[in-house]
Amino acid sequence: MKIEPYVYRKETEILVSLSVVMPIGIYSSAQTGMVEAQRTFANAAESIASGIKSYINPADLYVATGLDTTMRSAHKAMENAQSGLNFTAVADSALSNVTQNLQRIRELSIQASNGVYSDSQRAAMQAEIDQNVEQIRQTFAQATFNGKPTINAVTPDNPNAAPVVDFMVDPSNSSSISYDPNVALDAMDFDVSTVEGAQAALAQVDTMLGDITSKRGDIGAVQSAFEGAIDQQMTNMMSSAAALSDIQDTDYISAIADLKKAQYSMEIMAKVMKTVMNSERYVLDLLQ
Numbered sequence: 001m002k003i004e005p006y007v008y009r010k011e012t013e014i015l016v017s018l019s020v021v022m023p024i025g026i027y028s029s030a031q032t033g034m035v036e037a038q039r040t041f042a043n044a045a046e047s048i049a050s051g052i053k054s055y056i057n058p059a060d061l062y063v064a065t066g067l068d069t070t071m072r073s074a075h076k077a078m079e080n081a082q083s084g085l086n087f088t089a090v091a092d093s094a095l096s097n098v099t100q101n102l103q104r105i106r107e108l109s110i111q112a113s114n115g116v117y118s119d120s121q122r123a124a125m126q127a128e129i130d131q132n133v134e135q136i137r138q139t140f141a142q143a144t145f146n147g148k149p150t151i152n153a154v155t156p157d158n159p160n161a162a163p164v165v166d167f168m169v170d171p172s173n174s175s176s177i178s179y180d181p182n183v184a185l186d187a188m189d190f191d192v193s194t195v196e197g198a199q200a201a202l203a204q205v206d207t208m209l210g211d212i213t214s215k216r217g218d219i220g221a222v223q224s225a226f227e228g229a230i231d232q233q234m235t236n237m238m239s240s241a242a243a244l245s246d247i248q249d250t251d252y253i254s255a256i257a258d259l260k261k262a263q264y265s266m267e268i269m270a271k272v273m274k275t276v277m278n279s280e281r282y283v284l285d286l287l288q
Helices: 005-050 058-112 119-142 193-247 251-288
Strands: 153-156 166-172 175-179 182-184
Touching: 058 119, 058 166, 058 175, 058 193, 119 175, 166 193, 182 193
Parallel strands: 153 182
Antiparallel strands: 166 175
């Protein structure tokens, strides 16, 4: 059949229109869809890798910031309470050592109360007692934490009291636990050169042991308070962490679903773009 020139020109115009207008619109839409799919894919992949949602709305972000502040404050308060525990542990350990020295002095005082010993033998006992007294003084002097005395023996020879130490253990209401490092003791001037002196030393040692035991009881009470503060701040941290996790942690099921959908969309858009490009070549071939 013979094709009229007019009809041929019309078909050519239609083909040219299809080869330019329709493919460009489809290609542009597919390209836009590809960009959106790539963005969704990247956000989902980042969320899965980091464990944090790629987007948190402003209201939840405000709450999350407050929860993070609470967690940080609770952690620092817990560290303060732990420092208090460590501080008093040094003091209790020192008093335990002092107790051992006093027990030895007590044994020697009982021994010296026996009238059968000679002056030279009593002198040997006195020398050991003096050695134990010196160890007690060194223990008190060395019982420090970060340069501060954890236990201070207030005696006639050392009447100066050490300052009370405060530990802030609850930042929400600024409450603190106070610890007094001072313990009042008699003068450590034991003299067992005579039976009477040995008996006096024995009574003196018993009084000191009672004072030391009482002070260790006070330390134990303070340590219980520190442990309670640590437990409370740990509870606060765990509660805040759970709430923060609900707000910002990745929902892995949704993130994986978004990842798969984005991957599928990219594959579809790529096929559409490839088809459009092939169709352009086909129309152009027809026009040649």
